Structure formats: structure tokens, C-alpha cells
Amino acid sequence: xxxxxxxxxxxxxxxxxxxxxxxxxxxxxxxxxxxxxxxxxxxxxxxxxxxxxxxxxxxxxxxxxxxxxxxxxxxxxxxxx
Numbered sequence: 727x728x729x730x731x732x733x734x735x736x737x738x739x740x741x742x743x744x745x746x747x748x749x750x751x752x753x754x755x756x757x758x759x760x761x762x763x764x765x766x767x768x769x770x771x772x773x774x775x776x777x778x779x780x781x782x783x784x785x786x787x788x789x790x791x792x793x794x795x796x797x798x799x800x801x802x803x804x805x806x807x
Contacts, residue, residue, distance in 0.1 A: 766779050
């Protein structure tokens, strides 16, 4: 049975898709140009987390860090979890 992400995660992911960072825009362009067969999706809710890019076909998640993560040591611990 498929588990759906919480409604708040879905809303947040939609908002993040509308306002990508420069790094996310560059990565999205590269993924579409060089890995079109893998069918990546942007800002994918995975439980309570939101992955920047995910390909279910390739079984791969890509997280692009940038200033939006706060830049502090706590941000790295949170990402690792």
C-alpha cells in the first residue's frame, strides 16, 4: 500500500518548485539534458523530507545544498538524518 506524504510536505514542495535556487536550476538543466531517460522529478516529498531531485527509475535522490539550508553545523546534521 502506497504511503502518501503529509499535506504540509506536499504544499511546501509545490512552493519550492515555484522558486528554485540558482544551484537547483543549474542541476535541473543538467539532469534534463544528460539523464532524460531517468525521468527526474523536482522537489519530491519523501515522508516528512523533501528531496531536491529524485528518479524512481534510477532509484536515486539528489540533494543540492545552498544558502537555504542555513549554512550552520546544525543544517548538516539535519540533512544527514
